[in-house]
Amino acid sequence: MARFFDDILERKRIDVYPTQRWHHPTQGPARGRVFFTPGNELSFTVSPDKT
Numbered sequence: 001m002a003r004f005f006d007d008i009l010e011r012k013r014i015d016v017y018p019t020q021r022w023h024h025p026t027q028g029p030a031r032g033r034v035f036f037t038p039g040n041e042l043s044f045t046v047s048p049d050k051t
Helices: none
Strands: 020-024 028-036 042-048
Touching: none
Parallel strands: none
Antiparallel strands: 020 028, 028 042
16 A cells, blocks of 8 residues: 555664654653664654763
């Protein structure tokens, strides 16, 4: 089905987004990243920024 709608079978290696950093008011510095899973589902991760 992917070939009919966006012409790319596996987006994980093609659509790469940079890590974003911000400062959370109560939790402190954090970083987040948007990515595609192996099943081509859009997902994201957020973690404390220790740098």
